[in-house]
């Protein structure tokens with residue numbers, strides 16, 4: 163019944179792999195040159211951000227007129243899940259001083275630092291859509307940037323970051339990012355995170371795309387896992403309350419200031435009311451919106467909720483128009499389509515190669531350029547490999563890594579990726595893997611200042627949900643860094659802020675009235691509701707026959 | 713120019729099975745699996761996770777990252793005609809014909825509460841918080857259960873000897889799925905022991921690099937402020953110039 167497989171690949175793909183083997187020795191010392199600025203410009207027309215269609219002007223809210231992807235406009239121009247009369251706001255179920263929404267690296271850092279600054283554990287509340295730690299943070303493979311040795315400096319880190327972001331980042335926010343980076347590294351050491359070391363005891367610091375100095379710190383290829391599990395352990399030791407499977411579905415305001423939130427029990431459907439003096443939004447990214455139909459590297463709950471809620475309450479957004487596609491997502495086998503293959507693979511020697519065994523692009527172009535070149539190779543030059551499910555991709559020649567760095571290098575540096583492929587019978591040390599760009603990162607978001615304030619009183623934002631840090635394009639390793647820098651700053655600042663607030667504010671949904679009025683005035687029909695909380699992947703046949711009984 | 717849009721459309725089309733769920737008409741090979749005993753016919757190339765979704769389950773538990781990093785999707789299964797109980801991650805295990813399965817999305821364990829800054833770097837710390845580690849009967853069931861191929865028993869034994877480095881290195885790939893603990897006859901919670909071991913080793917066994925200490929002191933002395941003041945106020949044109957003039961560190 164099944165086709166014949168060799169080394170995890172169907173026979174016809176296995177045959178094509180031979181061409182990659184044949185050209186490897188030649189390619190080892192011959193790497194294609196980086197593109198000229200004109201060459202970059204030319205290939206970028208195939209980038210999903212620049213290719214025609216897929217975007218429109220926002221019709222409502224503070225950023226009205228801004229161009230954003232359709233999938234984002236669909237959520238920002240959607241009606242709320244609840245209406246005023248549905249909810250009893252007369253009594254709060256929880257009354258912390260600080261409510262933190264989302265327990266990735268950003269939210270967990272904020273909680274620990276608020277506590278460190280004197281807010282009692284019982285006066286903090288962290289709420290999670292899924293489990294505490296089911297987040298994009300846990301998947302970061304590559305590393306975290308920090309300029310903590312010579313010849314590096316915060317200034318070099320600043321210039322790399324702002325150039326990578328096409329000079330659109332907020333300079334004061336970038337300054338906070340780079341000057342706090344060594345402090346974050348020190349903090350991680352104090353907490354016992356196992357950052358990779360060289361024989362001489364220095365941090366292992368590697369290259370990342372777009373940096374002029376080696377400053378990528380890692381914990382094997384499980385950097386985010388190590389960072390988050392350490393922070394979560396510390397969080398738990400401090401006895402800070404955390405509730406799980408309880409997403410926030412709306413913010414509460416007194417008409418202006420943010421004063422609390424409505425939580426929803428994902429399992430029972432019951433709602434709970436929280437009043438708090440400050441709210442820290444740390445809900446992460448938006449990969450599960452599958453912008454332009456791309457697969458994603460993101461976790462199950464990455465659905466843009468935080469931005470939708472903050473925008474409705476009146477917070478300003480920034481850089482909501484750009485999306486980061488990672489050039490190297492898995493394209494085969496079907497079980498792992500879209501999963502991330504870290505940039506570190508290319509930084510240590512792996513090359514993108516087409517179906518004829520040719521290296522067609524410099525392996526370390528900025529992400530947008532690299533991704534565009536791969537799309538072009540597959541769909542315009544028609545040099546891709548077509549998978550049994552009809553996807554196209556090019557090879558990433560992973561065996562080159564051991565060839566360049568010595569046998570055993572993959573075992574030591576990429577245990578996670580090696581294991582992922584082994585589960586499907588593929589040995590990345592022996593054979594290349596098939597790749598295609600995948601939706602990776604939300605560059606922009608809720609605009610923040612250097613202390614994580616949003617434009618709304620009482621509301622902070624930190625992590626991937628926040629915008630301004632990376633401008634129109636983020637560099638590898640700056641995101642995990644940003645989550646901890648601005649999570650920490652949000653926690654510290656909120657701790658001070660709540661001391662100035664004698665009592666809790668009024669709880670209302672008045673901001674929804676205003677927003678719904680705007681939607682109606684723009685002639686938007688109540689067809690869509692947001693936040694969506696989770697994506698829909700159920701089988702069509704099963705869905706077509708479902709009946710709501712209870 | 714005219715084929716630009718079609719490239720995006722073709723990409724979206726090719727990715728539909730992943731972004732919007734599998735369509736029945738595209739399926740070539742089917743298998744039958746039993747989810748908590750109930751039989752469902754599902755496409756053969758799905759994982760347990762995506763096969764359950766295909767069958768109509770909408771997950772609110774037992775799933776997180778969908779990529780083998782978070783440990784939310786631990787699953788126990790048996791294949792028809794086999795007596796062996798197997799374990800795996802639902803998001804990383806391909807369905808097989810005749811599989812009986814149930815997810816174990818939660819393991820009722822109680823993590824010890826400690827202050828890492830105050831603990832002593834010797835065996836007494838592990839024994840104080842996790843005395844049950846001494847009850848390990850060396851049955852190796854935990855190692856067999858681990859979807860990350862970790863030598864779990866080895867790190868439990870290393871913990872008993874107070875060898876933090878070995879605990880940390882051996883348990884490093886742990887994603888806290890809980891499957892080892894659910895199978896352990898001695899009721900040991902291996903992953904919490906591994907966590908304590910790694911933090912102890914990371915804090916006390918790995919020295920802080922000197923270059924980091926120097927950099928922190930420089931920051932305290934505000935050594936970089938003049939340069940950063942200048943950059944923060946620079947115009948875009950100046951920044952473009954600085955960016956172009958960057959010197960690349962030698963490999």
Ligand SMILES: Cc1cc2nc3c(=O)[nH]c(=O)nc-3n(C[C@H](O)[C@H](O)[C@H](O)COP(=O)(O)OP(=O)(O)OC[C@H]3O[C@@H](n4cnc5c(N)ncnc54)[C@H](O)[C@@H]3O)c2cc1C
Nearest residue numbers: 264266268291297298299304305410446625626639641642
């Ligand atoms: C596969 C992968 C690899 C990466 N590699 C790197 C890397 O090497 N280096 C780097 O710097 N960056 C990397 N990144 C990016 C980086 O990991 C993330 O951007 C960052 O960790 C986000 O952290 P966060 O705390 O903002 O959000 P998350 O870690 O995503 O946490 C947000 C949390 O909020 C919860 N949440 C969402 N909505 C709600 C709601 N309505 N109510 C309550 N809770 C909610 C989510 O469930 C989640 O738990 C990678 C990302 C991915 C996906």
Ligand code: SF4
Nearest residue numbers: 858886887889890892
């Ligand atoms: S050691 Fe235990 S908790 Fe950790 S990955 Fe293995 S089975 Fe899961």
Ligand code: SF4
Nearest residue numbers: 848849851852854896
């Ligand atoms: S399962 Fe329990 S008793 Fe058996 S080896 Fe592992 S830790 Fe020891």
Ligand code: FES
Nearest residue numbers: 776777778783803
């Ligand atoms: S869903 Fe995270 S490991 Fe399977």
